[in-house]
Every structure is written in C-alpha cells, then in structure tokens.
Amino acid sequence: MSRINNWASRVGLVAALGLAVFGFVMVAPQLESADHKDGPRVSGDPKADINDVYAFRSTENSANVVFALTVNPLTPPAQNLSAMFDESVSYNFHIDQNGDLTPDITAAFTFDGDTFTVTGLGAQPITGDVTPLSTTEAVTPVVNTEGPIRIFAGLRDDPFIMDLVGIQGFIANPVTPVNGVRPAGETPTDTFGGTNVSMILVELPITVATGGTNANSGTINAWGSTSRGGVQIDRMAVPGLNVLVVPDAQKDAFNSAVPANSQAQFGSTITQAIQGLRDAVMSVLPAENGGPLGNLSAAQVSAALSPDAVTIDFSSPVQFPNGRRLQDDVVNAALGVVLNRGGATGISDGVDTLDKPVTATFPYAASPHLLGATDAPGTFTPAPAFRVSLTVWNGGGYPLLDAAVGTGNSVWVMVDGKFHGYTVGAPAFVNANFISMLPAGIATRTAVVVSRPQ
C-alpha cells in the first residue's frame, strides 16, 4: 500500500522549521505510514463558465447583428496566457425565431489549438484562427471572414461593469445604501475593472438571424450555452439573473436547463426570490415606484426573466433590455427591474464607467489589459540606478535575469537569512549552487540586491 502522508505535514513543516524548502512539492512522500494526502483542489470550470452574452446591431453595418459570448471571467493580465478556450467544450449561440424558446439556429464553436470550427452558420462549417495571447504585447485582432459573416475569438477587455462585492453584500445584508449599494465608509468598485475575458464574437446579417426580409423588423430570442460531451454546463443571457434571484441550491440545475422549460421549472422559485428581495429591502430603500420596464409584480418579472433569453425586436433601438450592447450598464437596469424601483433608470450600483471604451469597428470590444511595462517579467521595479541597488524582481527565468542584470554584474537574493549571489556570464561552478537552490530562477516580487560594477 502506498503510504501517503499529508504533504503539508512534510514539506510545509520542514520549511516552517527553518530548513530550506524548494522545488515542486505537491506530492507527499509515500513510503510508509500514510494518512491520506489531500487530493487535488478543484477551482471551478472557468473556460466553460459563461460571463456574459451580448446581442447588438453592428456599428459598422446596420444591416448586421453581432452576438458575443464571454468566458474565463475575472482574468487579470498576469494570467492572460491561461485564458484559452477548452478543447473539450462546445460554445454555443442559440437563436429562436418564432417565439417558442427552442433554438432554430445553433452556432456551435469548438477549438483545437489555435483554430476554431463553427457549425450551424450556413451549409458548411467555418474554420478560423484564434487571436494569439500575450501578457505584454498588443496583438492585432484576427478577423475571420466568410461571406457576410465575421468572427473573432480571443482575449478582450471585459466590457462588463458591476460592483459585485457591493451587490452581493447588499443582498446578503440589506442596509441603507450610501454609496451605490454600499454602506457608509465603503466605495463602490467595479469588480471587473482591469480584468479580461475570452470572447467569441460573431457578426452576421440580421435577416439570417431573424429569417426575415429586412434589417428593421423581426423579433428573436437569443442565449448562449456551453457543453461538454453533449452535456450542458452553463447557459446565460440575462445579466445578473443567476446572481440575484436564483437560489444557491438551484444554481447548478438552472445552468443545466433550457429556456423552453425554465419558467415551468424555476418560475415560482424565482418569483419567491424576487419577492423575498423586495421584502428585505423595504426598510432600507425608498418605496417601490416601478422599475425600467414599469411597475411589475414579482411574478411578472419572473415570467419575463426566468427563460434567461434575451429578446431583440429589430424594429426598435437595439440596446438593453432590447438586446444588449457591450457598453450597456445592465446591472442598474437589472437591479431596478428586480427591486421594482428607480423608474426609467433603475437603481445604481455606483459603477457607471467602462474601464476601456468599446470601439466602433470590429471586433468592437476593447483590446485586453496588459501587464504594465514596469511590472512585466524580466524587469526590476524600480530600475536599478546605482552601482548597488536594492530593488524588486518582476519574475522570469534565467534568460530574462541575465538580460536584465547584464554580463559581469551580480544579483543577490536572501535565502534562509543568508545572501546568495548569481553573476551573469560567470563560469558554471560560480553559479552552480545558486542555480541548484533556485532552479526556476528568482520568484516574482522578490527583493534583491543588484550589483553592477560594469
């Protein structure tokens, strides 16, 4: 029997007791009496977790509609390279043309390395290229064109803005809001500010989407979903719906359901949740006076929202709640509808400005946030200015370190209370001990001393 010991008790404690600890240590030694080592952590399924779904009239060609779907929410620039699409997942756009909430068109995207294939947009599958990822360089977005259809797949700044922290806190514990939905002493923050998402964006003629004859008529329902092996993982269209009014115990079931049966399955629980929220905020908000869609009962709101599909009537201006543009501040409207307050404008979470503006040209969503030049791997902050400088290393392996320090110069790191030096370009035996202690190089944000006699 493999005797497995909890690895923390080994490595961790050895470290705590002042013995040098390096190297990959996830596995516990297993040679004898083993209490079980914890199995791997589970950190969700972000590549299949839909952040938002958008549907708007193209600003380059008013005869076209643009659909977009985002996954990998809350990706900071440091993790841009991990914001990929999952090769085992199908990313799907669904369009219902006749109001029965079953899809008449499904565009299904799958990925394979740096290419994608989409079926359902015409007789033949369409293939194209994913826009390459970078943490530091601006990359020109790849525009994939097939007849009247244009497709983008890659990293973008997340256009979604919301004080998620404030709203979750407000729902959990309603107190009279002072700033946005925050109490006194707190400042509303865009939780999604400075973060990126993986986006699939498709532009196609409105007549293809509606099955109609002109670009200024016809109504569709649209939503997005992800699936793996034919099993649905997530689906989404209405912003904030799952967060605000689907009870915790039902969230997974809701994500596995489809619009056609959602009202039957979840309508009454959502009605109760909406009413519960309205009751909870009675003492902390001004009286109900109707939301952006009018003075609606909880049941009416539930009926409208529970299918979790976005409706677009092309004879009216296409903007939330009639579709959803990238720049629409949907949270305020959603809050207002659910809480039945705020009239035409809704209640505000206090966060109203996009961190990066959207553009008028394809692919419309702003380019992703990157690591600042002063934070990028391979640099020091602050830049070493003297013969001997105390500074902070921004990470990276030996090639980057060599380039940053310069031949003949040295960098010193403290390990276990002692300085250890590394000299660029020195004979191997000089640096052998340093390299064996730090085989992957100096860790990010380590304080170092740089000595530059050269």
Add this chain to the structure above:
Amino acid sequence: MVSIMTRSPRNWVLLGFGTIALALAVSAAGSASGDPSRPDTASTDRIAALLTETNGAIAFWEDRVARDAADFVAYNKLGDLYLRRAEQTGDVSDYARAQVALESSVTLLERNYEGRVLLAYTYNSQHEFEKALAFAEALVEEYPDKPFGWGVLGDAQLALGLYDAADRSYGRMVGLAPSLASFSRAAHIAEVRGDLALAELNWDNALRVDSGAAPEASAWARVEFGRFHFNRGDLDVAEEAYHASLDMYPGNIHAIASLGAVRAARGDDDGAIALYEQVVDRNPLPDYVIALGDLYTRTGDHAKADRLYALADAIGQLYEANGIRDELTLILFDADRGVAPARALARAEQALDGRPSIWSADTYGWALYRVGRLEEARAQAEVALSLGTQDALLYFHAGMIAAGQGDTAAAIDYLNEALRINPYFHVLHAGHARAALEAMAADS
C-alpha cells in the same frame, strides 16, 4: 494500459506557456532522455512562467483587497492562488495566508460556497482534520450537489480513519463530477481498502479525464499512479509514470525520488543514491533522508548513513518541539533505530490517540514490538491489516512480530505475503524479510 507518456505538442498550447502561447513547440521528451534531476532550459522556463503567472495574479488581487477590505471576490481568488503557489513552491507560509484570506471571505459573505470549500481544504492541508470535518459536513448539507465539498469531506474522514465514510463521500464526488480530482480520490480509498482492481480502474479514469489545466496536479497524479504500481512491484509502469510526471513538471523532487526508488529496486544503488542526493540537497523531507540513509547502509557506507540518520533524528525532534506529533515516518524510524525504544513507544501512542488509523496502529504495533510487548504488538498489527490493504510493510511488521512470538506459521505467511505484494518494499526490510524466512526454513 493507459498511455501516459503521449502528450502531443498541441497539448502544451493548452497550458499557455510563453509570451505568444500558440507559437510554442516544446519537446515533451526532454527530461526523459537526460538526467531527470537537471531539467533543460525550456523546462525550467516553463516552471518559471507558471510561477510568474501565479505571483502576478496574486499581486493583482492583493492590490484589490488593499483598496477594498470588503472584497470577498478578491479574497477567494487569493485563497485559491496562495494554495496554488504553495503547491508550486513548497512555501508553507502560503497556507497561513490562504487561511486568513478565506476566513476573511467567509466572514464577509456567508453564502459563499467557493470560499468555504477552499477553507475546508486549507484546514485539511494544515492537518486540522477535526475542523475540516466539521466545516465540510456543514458544507455538504447545504450544497449536496457540489462535488468538491464531498471530496474535502472525504479527505478529512480518511485522515481520521473513518474509511467507510470516506468511501461514501468520494463516491458522491465521482457521481457528481468525473474528474482527475474525484477519480484519484476514489482510486486511493479503493487501494486503502485492498480493492486493487477498482483502484487501477479509477486511476485509469483519472488520467484519461485529466485536462492538464493544472500541470502540478497532473504531475502529482502521475507520481501517485506510479507509486501505486511500484507498491505492487511493477517497476516498468512506475518508471514510465515518473518520467511522464517530470515531463509535466520538470525537476519535481517526488518524481526524482521515486525514480531513485526504482533504481534501488533494480539493484543500482549508486544510481539511486545519486538521485536521492539531489533531492535531499534541495529538500530534506524525512522519507527521502531516511531512504538515502538506508541506501548508504546497504552499500556499507555507514558514516554517511549515520549522518543522514542523525539529520532525520534532528528533524524528528524539531517536529516534536513544534507540536507536530503525527509524523509516522519519523516515529517508525525512531522505533527501527532502537536507540530510544521507550521514547518511540510514547510517540507512537500519542500519534495513535491523536489520529487513529491503520497506519498509526501499525506504527504503534511496531513500537510495542521493539520494547518486547509482543502480544499487544500482534493485536495492533492485526488491526492494521484489518481492511485488507495490500501494503507490504504492514505484512512485514506483522510477520516479524509473529516470528518474535514463535508463531512461525503465521510469520512465514505474513513475510511471504509482504514479498509477494512488493519484493522491493523497503531498501533494508525487504532483505530482512528474506533473511528471516531463510532462518525459519533452516530451523524447520
């Protein structure tokens, strides 16, 4: 046999290494052909890139909480990232950071499954198993359809010797989410309960569904899989798995040490010593320090062996001084040495009290044997064997105890069983088992 060596270059794209992620073509076989303890430049750059990414993400969310102390989203992200960094670097202070971040998150927002499940996981990692158990029990009651909660609950139950409960919890997890995380747990509990076929099946499942999104987890799984086979004497399969692990996470000391064990099993003591020396140099974990000492004993270099044993001794005393009482490796080592049998016994008794399990029973039994309390030792050994766990060392202990009692028939059975399960089960004790069998055969 599941193929664990084949990873097409395209799969590396999924892991996102390099500045333009799609332009990489990494040789997956680099470390397999060279010295496993000295990964090539491309491999160490990959590790550096992983760590740089983790640290960069941590910096982002730390800035957030500095500006907004109510940001539970950031605290959850930090908890997950600190745990990840601890796995990548071995820095135990990240456990404390994870605990603080997640406790903050959970205090800020109660309806917070992500924060709570990660906090329970952190408690397990810190050996606070009773705390983890209580936490996880409440969690699965509120969120019965979330798989990871069941996994963490099972981890706590297993650590506390509640084997049937752990089996049920892991079963719930697999049922809700077939994944590396769930199948590897199911494989482990099957192994503990002596069901090798089921363990093998679950290991195959685990490796098959592994998405490779977390290279350190994939590398860990290959080492565990390899050890499962090593413990049954399947050296070739084990070796292949360890090389696969190094492909995924180059330079990882557990794969290197495990390769050392394979060399020792093949009789290449010098080769084994070379690998263990690299490992112990970087990270003097007790198991590896002791194994290296045992190898020097086997090759006759007693001076070096004694230095290593002294180091293991010192580590043991440090642990005790710091209140770490359940380190069974060191207690067994103490009993084996025979320098202070009464002390070893006291430590074993304390470990058993603190955390009853088949392994603490086995350790206690061995310590009793070393002070001559054979009948009690035998009873403990039989408790250790009661699940049918196919662990050669348990059978070896039982056999030596029986021999001490003069129960030759049982001794022969137990010792033969140990060698049947794994002829290479211990650098020194495998030889002791053979010697004892020969002696008993000569007497008869």
